[in-house]
Amino acid sequence: MSDDSKIVSTSEAQIAVHWKEEELINPSEEFIAQANLTDKSIYERFSLANFPDYYTEFADLLTWYKKWDEVLDTSDAPCFKWFKGGKLNASYNCIDRHLAKNKNKTAIHFVAEPEDERVSHITYQELYTRVNEFAALLKNTAKLKRGDRVTIHMPMSAELPITMLACARIGVIHSVVFGGFSSSACADRVVDSNSRVLITMDSYYRAGKLLNHKEVDDEACALAEKGGQKVDTMLVWQRYPGKMSSPSPLVEGRDIIVNQELKKYYGALVEPEQMLAEEPLFLMYTSGTTGKPKGAQHGTGGYLAYVTAMSKYIQDIHPEDVYWCMADIGWITGHSFIVYGPLALCASSVIYEGVPTYPDAGRSWRIAQELDVNIFHTAPTAIRALRKVGPDEPQKYRYKFKHMTTVGEPIEPEVWRWYYNVVGRGEAAIVDTYWQTETGGFLCSTVPGIQPMKPGSAGPGVPGIHPIVFDETGEVLEPGCGKAGNICIQNPWPGMMQTVWGDRNRFVESYFGMYNKDRNSKKWQDWPYMTGDAAVVASDGYVRVLGRIDDVINVSGHRLGTKEIESAALTVPEVAEAAVVPVAHEIKGKEPELYVSLKPGIEATPELQKKVADAITFQIGKIAKCKNVWIVPDMPKTRSGKLMRRVLGAISNKGDVGNVMTLANPEIVEEIRKMVQG
Ligand code: WTA
Numbered sequence: 001m002s003d004d005s006k007i008v009s010t011s012e013a014q015i016a017v018h019w020k021e022e023e024l025i026n027p028s029e030e031f032i033a034q035a036n037l038t039d040k041s042i043y044e045r046f047s048l049a050n051f052p053d054y055y056t057e058f059a060d061l062l063t064w065y066k067k068w069d070e071v072l073d074t075s076d077a078p079c080f081k082w083f084k085g086g087k088l089n090a091s092y093n094c095i096d097r098h099l100a101k102n103k104n105k106t107a108i109h110f111v112a113e114p115e116d117e118r119v120s121h122i123t124y125q126e127l128y129t130r131v132n133e134f135a136a137l138l139k140n141t142a143k144l145k146r147g148d149r150v151t152i153h154m155p156m157s158a159e160l161p162i163t164m165l166a167c168a169r170i171g172v173i174h175s176v177v178f179g180g181f182s183s184s185a186c187a188d189r190v191v192d193s194n195s196r197v198l199i200t201m202d203s204y205y206r207a208g209k210l211l212n213h214k215e216v217d218d219e220a221c222a223l224a225e226k227g228g229q230k231v232d233t234m235l236v237w238q239r240y241p242g243k244m245s246s247p248s249p250l251v252e253g254r255d256i257i258v259n260q261e262l263k264k265y266y267g268a269l270v271e272p273e274q275m276l277a278e279e280p281l282f283l284m285y286t287s288g289t290t291g292k293p294k295g296a297q298h299g300t301g302g303y304l305a306y307v308t309a310m311s312k313y314i315q316d317i318h319p320e321d322v323y324w325c326m327a328d329i330g331w332i333t334g335h336s337f338i339v340y341g342p343l344a345l346c347a348s349s350v351i352y353e354g355v356p357t358y359p360d361a362g363r364s365w366r367i368a369q370e371l372d373v374n375i376f377h378t379a380p381t382a383i384r385a386l387r388k389v390g391p392d393e394p395q396k397y398r399y400k401f402k403h404m405t406t407v408g409e410p411i412e413p414e415v416w417r418w419y420y421n422v423v424g425r426g427e428a429a430i431v432d433t434y435w436q437t438e439t440g441g442f443l444c445s446t447v448p449g450i451q452p453m454k455p456g457s458a459g460p461g462v463p464g465i466h467p468i469v470f471d472e473t474g475e476v477l478e479p480g481c482g483k484a485g486n487i488c489i490q491n492p493w494p495g496m497m498q499t500v501w502g503d504r505n506r507f508v509e510s511y512f513g514m515y516n517k518d519r520n521s522k523k524w525q526d527w528p529y530m531t532g533d534a535a536v537v538a539s540d541g542y543v544r545v546l547g548r549i550d551d552v553i554n555v556s557g558h559r560l561g562t563k564e565i566e567s568a569a570l571t572v573p574e575v576a577e578a579a580v581v582p583v584a585h586e587i588k589g590k591e592p593e594l595y596v597s598l599k600p601g602i603e604a605t606p607e608l609q610k611k612v613a614d615a616i617t618f619q620i621g622k623i624a625k626c627k628n629v630w631i632v633p634d635m636p637k638t639r640s641g642k643l644m645r646r647v648l649g650a651i652s653n654k655g656d657v658g659n660v661m662t663l664a665n666p667e668i669v670e671e672i673r674k675m676v677q678g
Contacts, residue, residue: 021454021538022413022454022455022456022457023454023455024452024453024454025420025452025453025454025455026452026453027429027448027449027452027453028427028429030402030427031316031402031403031427031428031429031448031449032449034318034402035316035448035449036312036313036316036317036318036449037312037313037316037447037449037450038449038450040450042447042450042463043463045057045463046463046464048466048490048491051464051491051524052071052072052491052492052524053071054463054464055071055072055082055305055464055493055494056071057309058305058306058308058309058464058494059083059086059301059305059494061305061308061309061312061344062088062093062301062304062305062308062344063088063092063093063097064086064087064088064301065087065088065089065274066085066086066087066274067086068083068084068085068086068277068301069084069085069086070083070084070085071083071084072084072492072524073278074522074523074524075522077521077522077523077524077526077527078492078507078508078511078512078516078527078529079498079499079504079507080492080496080498080524081277081278081299081498082277082278082299082301082302082305082494083277083278083301083302083305083494084277084278085276085277086276086277086301087274087275087276087277088274088275088277088300088301088304089168089169089272089273089274089275089300090165090168090275090281090300090304090340091131091135091165091166091168091169091272092169092272093304093308093344094165094168094339094340094343094344095107095124095127095128095131095165095343096128096272098124098346099124099125099128102124102319102346103123103124103125103128104123104124104125105123105124105319105346105348106121106122106123106124106322106348107122107123107124107126107127107343107348107349108120108121108122108127108158108161108348108349108350108351109121109122109322109348109349109350109351109371110122110157110158110351110352110353111350111351111352111353111367111371112205112353113205113206113208113352113353113354113358114205115359119370119371120158122158124346127162127165129267130162131162131165131166131169132166132169132268132269132270133262133265133266133267133268134162134163134166134258134262134265135166135167135169135170135268135270136265136268136269136270137166137235137258137261137262137264137265138150138166138167138170138172138197139170139270140264140265141233141256141261141264142197142233142235142256143233144167144170144172144197145170145171145172146170146171146172146273146275147171147172147173147279148172148173148196148197149172149173149174149175149193149194149195149283150167150172150173150174150175150195150197150198150199151175151176151177151186151189151190151193151195151197151198151199152164152167152174152175152176152177152198152199152200153176153177153179153181153186153198153199153200153213153216153217153220154176154179154199154200154201154237154330155179155201155204155206155213155353156179156204156328156329156351156352156353157201157204157237157239157351157353158351159201159237159258160176160329160351161329161338161339161343161351163199163237164176164282164329164335164339165339165343167282168281168282168300169270169272169273170270170272170273171273171275171279173193173280173281173282173283174281174282174283175189175193175195175282175283175284175285175295176282176284176329176330176335177189177285177330178328178330178331178621178623179204179213179328179330180328180330180621180622180623181330181620181621181623182216182617182618182619182620182621183216183217183218183219183220183223183618184219184220184223184618184619184620185293185619185620185621186198186216186217186220186224187219187220187221187222187223187224187227188227188292188293189285189293189295190220190221190224190227190229190231191224191227191228191229192285192292192293192295192501192502193283193295193501194229195229195231196229196230196231196232196233197231197232197233197234197235198217198220198221198224198231198233198234198235199234199235199237199258200213200214200217200234200235200236200237201213201214201236201237201238201239202214202236202237202238202239202244202245202246202248203239203245203246204239204353205353205354206353206354206355207354207355207358208358208359210239210245212246212247212248213246214236214246214248215246215247215248217234218248218251221234221251221254231254232254233254233256234251234254234255234256235256235258235261236250236255236256236257236258237258237259238257238258238259241259242259244257275300275301276300276301277299277300277301277302278299278300278301278302278498279299279300280297280298280299280300280498281298281299281300281303281304282297282298282335283295283296283297283298283501284296284298284331284332284335284437286332286436286437286438286559287552287559287560287561287564288510288550288552288561292564293561293564294500294501294503294506294507294510295500295501295502296332296437296438296497296500296501297497297498297499297500297501298440298495298497298498299498301494302440302494302495302496303340303440303441303494303495304340304344305494305495306440306441306493306494306495307336307337307340307341307344307440307441307495308340308341308344308345309441310336310337310341310441310442310462310495311336311337311341311342311344311345311347312341312345313447313462313463314405314431314433314442314445314447314448314462315337315341315375315377315403315405315431316375316402316403316429316448316449317341317342317345317347317375318345318347319345319346319347321347321348321374321375322347322348322350322371322372322373322374322375323342323347323348323349323350323373323374323375323377324349324350324352324367324368324371324373324375324376324377325337325338325342325349325350325377325378325405326352326356326364326376326377326378326379326382327377327378327379327407327408329351331437331558332436332437332440333377333379333407333408336440336441336495337377337405338351341441350367350371350373352367356378356382356385356386357385357386357389357390360390361386361389361390361393362390362393362396362397364386365393365394365396365397365399366397368397368399368401369397369398369399372399373399373401374399374400374401374402374403375401375402375403375404375405376401376403376404376405376423376428377404377405377406377407378404378405378406378407379406379407379408379409379556379557380406380408380409380410380411380412380415380557380589381408381409381556381557381587381588381589383406383411383415383418383419383423384415384586384587384589385587386423387415387418387419387422388586388587391418391422392422394422394423394425395422400425400427401423401424401425401427401428402427402428402429403428403429403430403431403448404419404420404423404424404428404429404430404431405430405431405432405433406419406430406431406432406433407432407433407434407435407557408554408556408557408558409547409554409556409557409589410456410544410545410546410547410589411432411455411456412456413455413456416430416432416455416456417455420453420455429448429453430448430453431445431446431448431453431459432445432446432453432456432457432458432459433445433458434458434459434533434543434545436531437497437559438496438497438511439489439493439495439496439497439529439531440494440495440496440497441495442462442465443461443462443465443467443489443531444458444459444460444461444462444465444467444543444545445458445459445462446458446459446460447459447462447463454542456544457538457542457543457544458542458543458544458545459542459543460540460541460542460543461489461541461543464491464493465489465491465493466489466490466491467487467488467489467490467535467537467543468487468488468489468490468528469484469485469486469487469488469535469536469537470485470486470488470514470515470528471483471485471486472485472486474514474515477537479537479538479539479540479541480537480538480539482536483536484534484535484536484546485534485535486514486530486531486532486533486534486549487531487533487534487535487537487543487545488515488528488529488530488531489528489529489531490525490528491524492524492527492529496529510530511529511530512527512528512529512530513530514530515528515530516528532548532549532550532552533545533546533547533548533549534546534547534548534549547590551563553580553582553590553592554582554589554590555585555588555589555590555591555592555623555624556587556588556589556623557589558623560592560620560623560624562579562580562581562592562645564619564620564624565578565580565592565594565616565620565624565626566578566579566580566594567619568615568616568618568619568620568624569594569596569612569615569616569629571615571619572608572611572612572615573599574598574599574602574608574611575596575597575598575599575612576596576597576598576599576600577596577597577635577643578594578595578596579594579595579596579635579643579645579648580592580593580594580595580626580645581593581595581645581648581649581652581653582649583627583649583652583653584653585627591626591627592624592626592627593626593627593628593630593652594612594616594626594628594629594630595630595632595635595648595672596612596629596630596631596632597631597632597633597634597635598631604631608631609629609631612629612631613625613626613629628676630672630675630676632668632671632672632675633668633671634665634668635648635668636648636660636663636665636666636668636669636672637663637664637665638662638663638664639662639663639664641664644663646658647660647663647669648672651669651672651673651676651677652676654677657669657673
């Protein structure tokens with residue numbers, strides 16, 4: 001954590017004090033009458049004094065081949081093992097166990113982007129058949145076995161959860177890379193996870209265009225090989241079964257068209273592997289404070305128990321619900337709350353291709369009406385966009401939500417109110433769920449059947465999660481004190497990541513480095529988990545998250561590491577230094593803005609500016625596109641040579657740069673300000 005980023009958190013703390021407390025709004029009696037969790041004694045049962053045994057209530061939601069011997073093993077703290085010795089299979093829990101009673105029920109509704117293409121409804125029986133057949137292909141054609149890693153770079157499609165569940169069935173660890181990530185970002189993840197198999201789809205639709213996706217992964221394979229990991233098998237699903245919809249040719253000996261190859265396995269059944277609870281289920285790469293994304297490793301038993309409980313108690317999913325989470329499955333929200341949680345509960349989960357605002361602002365509400373969606377889950381960035389382009393659209397459609405979720409970034413109270421009044425028609429209960437890729441499931445939220453909602457605040461720790469806020473010196477900031485600090489969690493929980501793939505040290509340093517006092521401690525009490533977020537806790541325990549305290553920018557609810565963008569800029573040979581700062585954006589929340597200085601003797605040109613912008617799209621993807629690339633004569637620096645991002649941030653956001661006279665080059669500040677602000 002750099003010094004100047006701490007200053008950001010202090011100024012955010014001051015803002016927090018001036019925010020007014022919002023009023024509390026109670027979920028309707030109709031909602032509470034049907035809610036899965038209304039028993040307030042849960043907070044007593046899930047108190048720290050009863051830790052960790054209370055978590056067996058979550059594990060009991062699953063079907064186990066063998067019950068665990070120990071709830072929590074701390075012998076390798078902070079790499080905690082949950083439900084040690086227990087055996088289960090995630091695909092069995094999400095599919096097989098529902099067949100006896102619900103085989104004809106829809107598991108997945110897939111909505112294609114072109115509206116004249118049919119919506120497909122995949123029953124649990126069909127999901128079972130397709131997952132088994134694909135698992136047979138993975139085993140026999142791709143020669144994958146328990147413990148191997150596989151990278152999946154696929155767009156939103158029914159085939160994506162089928163692929164994930166087939167991996168889970170045979171104990172293969174999946175690493176899904178968001179479909180919009182570039183070839184280079186995908187290659188990095190192939191290399192880090194040592195995947196010799198890459199699974200892709202030939203094409204997909206986004207905002208009216210059929211994109212050639214295979215091309216991206218051809219390039220990813222080439223880049224991965226340069227990075228030391230050969231992809232010997234690329235499995236290509238067809239967007240239109242039976243027909244290739246990508247002009248990129250197949251590579252002899254490497255590429256296999258899944259839809260053709262599957263014919264060999266029609267009707268095949270693959271016995272689920274009996275996985276130990278602590279065996280990894282998947283990796284999900286996420287941005288941190290350094291240039292290299294880290295692979296958050298999630299275990300099978302703890303993770304699945306946790307997300308199932310969160311889906312049941314916080315999202316209030318019942319088997320008869322039609323649930324639509326708008327996230328992309330390529331992010332943790334999609335893993336936990338499109339695939340594993342809802343399917344473990346035997347709900348019907350909606351997956352859609354494209355974007356919410358194309359072909360028009362009514363698309364989301366039309367889908368909700370057609371599929372009779374009653375639980376809706378999205379992010380503030382989508383809510384802001386939908387509110388902007390079609391504030392009155394929801395009223396034109398007949399749908400009825402009983403429950404809505406928001407996730408991923410702080411939501412402004414007025415945006416929250418539009419979501420509540422217009423989208424939810426003042427009837428749906430809202431939960432604002434605060435959590436992270438690393439945490440597997442929710443950290444803070446109201447339990448909708450128990451607590452009122454407070455616009456702009458997530459809520460207290462969910463049952464079992466005990467948050468604590470520390471200041472920079474490690475002093476505890478009590479709820480209601482009005483000061484913001486680093487929000488940490490006092491106890492481990494089953495959904496928590498197990499480690500950073502292949503880098504235990506990085507796991508320890510990134511998440512426990514600041515507040516752990518004894519690196520050798522085997523006691524869970526000595527390992528508070530550090531989220532990296534600044535938050536204020538009100539006297540009623542409700543947590544308001546203010547944003548990251550580290551070098552991470554939250555763009556549209558997606559995390560981007562400033563170092564990652566800066567490293568991408570530095571791949572341009574002419575660039576000497578690069579600094580990224582977050583700028584406020586009406587829809588996205590934040591947007592990165594980039595400053596670069598050039599090597600001596602090199603002239604700033606528009607071509608060079610474009611070259612830098614292109615390098616970022618190439619290295620990471622369009623999602624990391626910067627608002628501007630400013631080529632500056634020099635960076636503002638302290639006398640010890642430290643780059644002052646804070647000063648650049650103030651210029652970008654038209655804020656106060658503060659006293660810059662102590663800098664080594666104070667004159668540069670005014671020069672940059674003129675360039676940026678005109
Ligand atoms: C932010 C997404 C405010 C936070 C599930 C966190 C939030 C980061 C909320 C994790 C929320 C997530 N209110 N901020 N309800 N939810 N965040 O890993 O800064 O993509 O650390 O996981 O998003 O982003 P990630």
